[in-house]
Amino acid sequence: MSDFKDLIDADGLDPEEEARLRHVHELLVQAGPPPDLPPALEQAPDEQEAEIVQFPLLPHRRWAVAAVAAATLALLAFGGGYLTGHSKGQSSFNTSRVVPMHGSGEALALLRVSKADSAGNWPMQLEVTGLPEQPDPGAYYELWLTKNKQPVEQCGTFRVHSKTTRVRFTVPYSFKGIDGWVITKQTNGAATPGPVVLST
Amino acid sequence: MRLVTSDDELIQRAATGDRSAFEDLYRRYARPVFGLALRRLGDRGRAEDAVQETFASIWRSAGSYKPDRGPGAPWLYAVARNAIVDRARARTDIPAEIPDEPSHDAGPADQAEQGYVAWRIHRALEELPEREREVIGLAYWSGLSQSEVAEFLGIPLGTVKTRTRAALSRLGEIIGDDL
Numbered sequence: 001m002s003d004f005k006d007l008i009d010a011d012g013l014d015p016e017e018e019a020r021l022r023h024v025h026e027l028l029v030q031a032g033p034p035p036d037l038p039p040a041l042e043q044a045p046d047e048q049e050a051e052i053v054q055f056p057l058l059p060h061r062r063w064a065v066a067a068v069a070a071a072t073l074a075l076l077a078f079g080g081g082y083l084t085g086h087s088k089g090q091s092s093f094n095t096s097r098v099v100p101m102h103g104s105g106e107a108l109a110l111l112r113v114s115k116a117d118s119a120g121n122w123p124m125q126l127e128v129t130g131l132p133e134q135p136d137p138g139a140y141y142e143l144w145l146t147k148n149k150q151p152v153e154q155c156g157t158f159r160v161h162s163k164t165t166r167v168r169f170t171v172p173y174s175f176k177g178i179d180g181w182v183i184t185k186q187t188n189g190a191a192t193p194g195p196v197v198l199s200t
Numbered sequence: 201m202r203l204v205t206s207d208d209e210l211i212q213r214a215a216t217g218d219r220s221a222f223e224d225l226y227r228r229y230a231r232p233v234f235g236l237a238l239r240r241l242g243d244r245g246r247a248e249d250a251v252q253e254t255f256a257s258i259w260r261s262a263g264s265y266k267p268d269r270g271p272g273a274p275w276l277y278a279v280a281r282n283a284i285v286d287r288a289r290a291r292t293d294i295p296a297e298i299p300d301e302p303s304h305d306a307g308p309a310d311q312a313e314q315g316y317v318a319w320r321i322h323r324a325l326e327e328l329p330e331r332e333r334e335v336i337g338l339a340y341w342s343g344l345s346q347s348e349v350a351e352f353l354g355i356p357l358g359t360v361k362t363r364t365r366a367a368l369s370r371l372g373e374i375i376g377d378d379l
Contacts, residue, residue, distance in 0.1 A: 006346060008361050024375070027317055037231050176248060
């Protein structure tokens with residue numbers, strides 16, 4: 001992370017205001033990053049789910065079970081994640097959180113996750129910069145959800161076509177216990193998932 | 201002047217069964233509660249359960265909140281902490297061995313203070329406009345320099361710094377004298 005003086009343009013700041021901003025800066029450093037909220041927690045539990053916790057003999061994890069059931073139905077209906085195309089515009093995408101991804105090289109990615117629809121489909125928009133194009137038509141990249149830092153659910157596949165590539169996916173999974181995303185490089189005929197090139 | 205509904209008012213409205221107030225509280229506090237639970241429990245699945253239990257408890261006990269006894273944020277923090285402690289007590293896996301070396305982790309008092317700072321900061325971040333929250337996340341926790349953030353977002357470096365400064369100022373207003 002950059003030094004406070006490098007983060008902002010401090011020209012014209014009076015000492016009192018600078019001290020106030022520096023205090024907030026130090027609190028941000030102390031707090032650390034907010035956790036990625038699991039998609040299973042994106043929406044508030046409804047009243048019935050909130051009330052049911054009062055009764056220890058009733059299913060304690062009903063909310064989570066309902067989410068898994070909905071995701072399973074959606075999974076059957078949709079047959080897994082699919083690529084919905086790519087667009088240069090972002091106006092129709094209602095971002096609820098943004099997740100940066102980076103790797104060892106210059107490549108970067110920004111994953112925007114929207115709220116799920118009523119069936120449990122989670123739209124995502126992935127913007128990738130700096131990943132090399134793959135001349136082999138059988139090669140591509142894959143976006144995966146991770147659990148214990150290991151790829152467990154594929155969100156979709158894509159190829160890069162320019163310096164910045166923007167693609168959209170929709171996945172119907174229950175994300176309970178999911179701790180991040182990775183992008184892997186897939187070569188023709190190799191086992192999947194391939195090596196990780198970007199991660200959260 | 202900020203026109204955002206206060207936590208106190210939202211809790212009182214939730215106590216009357218106002219669903220939209222409860223959802224606003226959830227939007228503001230789901231991430232701080234999850235962060236607190238992760239720190240305490242160290243397991244994402246159990247932390248998710250703790251979030252569920254916290255908000256179930258808020259929904260049920262909002263009527264017990266008395267604004268004349270203090271603001272809403274500490275009350276919510278106490279409800280969350282109790283739910284998380286209950287979840288921690290419920291764990292069945294006991295460490296097989298007691299370590300010989302003294303722990304270098306922060307003590308309970310320090311942990312509590314750090315937990316509350318993270319709680320308030322993460323709560324305040326939820327109120328930032330998206331473009332300011334995005335810049336703060338990239339500037340502080342992505343490992344990018346401000347020049348790299350500018351290149352990544354496709355905006356001038358000056359705009360990145362201006363947004364960062366505006367975000368810090370806004371966060372300061374939201375936090376007030378609480379920290």
